[in-house]
Amino acid sequence: MTIISILIAFTLCHFVRELRHLRRFEWVTSFTKHCNDKLKKLPGWSGPTGFLVILGLPLLATYVVNNLLFSALGLIGQFIFAIVVLIYTFGPRDLDIDVRKVIRADNDKQQQDALETLLGGPIPKEEDACQAAAIDSVLSKALRRWFGIIFWFAVFGIYGALLYRLATWLSDGDFGLYDEQKNLITRLCKVMEWPVAQLMTLSLAIATDFDSVYRAWKQYHNERGHGLFEGNYEFMLTSARTIVKTGHAENDGYADQLQGPMASIKLSMDLVWRSLGVWATVLALLLLVNVIA
Numbered sequence: 594m595t596i597i598s599i600l601i602a603f604t605l606c607h608f609v610r611e612l613r614h615l616r617r618f619e620w621v622t623s624f625t626k627h628c629n630d631k632l633k634k635l636p637g638w639s640g641p642t643g644f645l646v647i648l649g650l651p652l653l654a655t656y657v658v659n660n661l662l663f664s665a666l667g668l669i670g671q672f673i674f675a676i677v678v679l680i681y682t683f684g685p686r687d688l689d690i691d692v693r694k695v696i697r698a699d700n701d702k703q704q705q706d707a708l709e710t711l712l713g714g715p716i717p718k719e720e721d722a723c724q725a726a727a728i729d730s731v732l733s734k735a736l737r738r739w740f741g742i743i744f745w746f747a748v749f750g751i752y753g754a755l756l757y758r759l760a761t762w763l764s765d766g767d768f769g770l771y772d773e774q775k776n777l778i779t780r781l782c783k784v785m786e787w788p789v790a791q792l793m794t795l796s797l798a799i800a801t802d803f804d805s806v807y808r809a810w811k812q813y814h815n816e817r818g819h820g821l822f823e824g825n826y827e828f829m830l831t832s833a834r835t836i837v838k839t840g841h842a843e844n845d846g847y848a849d850q851l852q853g854p855m856a857s858i859k860l861s862m863d864l865v866w867r868s869l870g871v872w873a874t875v876l877a878l879l880l881l882v883n884v885i886a
Contacts, residue, residue, distance in 0.1 A: 602679035639771040678751040682758040731861035790826030800867035809835040
């Protein structure tokens with residue numbers, strides 16, 4: 594059921610683009626501010642207590658809804674709810690649409706605006722810096738919008754997917770959290786992203802040039818280290834930059850017509866699709882093994 598839910602939800606998101614309009618999370622701001630106003634007198638609320646309650650209440654609500662649907666509709670209710678949760682937690686926008694807006698912009702102004710949206714800030718003036726920022730942005734957004742959700746849904750079901758999405762929302766935005774609460778959520782987000790980034794790096798190696806990716810990954814860890822609780826996923830971004838800039842990300846004809854950051858964005862998105870192909874293959878094999886068993 595888990596694997597089928599992932600495949601159906603991702604397919605629906607890809608072909609029914611209107612579903613992206615359902616991804617609204619304005620309620621998070623009201624929810625966190627209400628909790629901080631009403632529960633701030635609890636011991637340790639500005640730290641671990643608030644951290645656990647703010648993340649725990651949405652998971653509890655999800656548990657209640659899931660059980661109500663199971664009572665009413667049985668396994669089919671849980672299956673439908675799982676697909677709904679996945680569709681909601683993918684995003685907040687479709688990465689391939691953001692990339693397409695940059696590459697297929699009608700004029701320079703539209704392209705610049707789309708590129709700033711993709712990068713999440715101003716465009717670096719130097720071409721090399723802009724290329725690196727484009728590669729990093731595509732891969733990091735792929736991790737946060739797709740791969741992280743897929744991984745944690747596969748591990749912990751709807752609760753894993755929702756927990757990861759809440760962690761990314763609360764660690765990035767201004768939701769009126771206390772500093773210690775936000776620090777704990779940011780740390781949780783890093784911990785949850787670390788295994789996903791490792792698997793993404795492995796899928797990059799399988800989908801492109803294994804030796805080049807392995808050397809970049811190993812060199813990064815030899816020079817900088819970083820463990821589960823203290824690092825980031827820069828090793829994955831370093832590997833992706835190496836693959837794109839050294840030409841091991843095969844051009845597909847269309848990318849040859851682009852230059853500079855545009856080519857880097859297109860090739861980076863190609864890497865994302867290929868990595869998703871590796872993950873889909875693994876999921877399909879797990880499904881086949883499960884059916885046979």
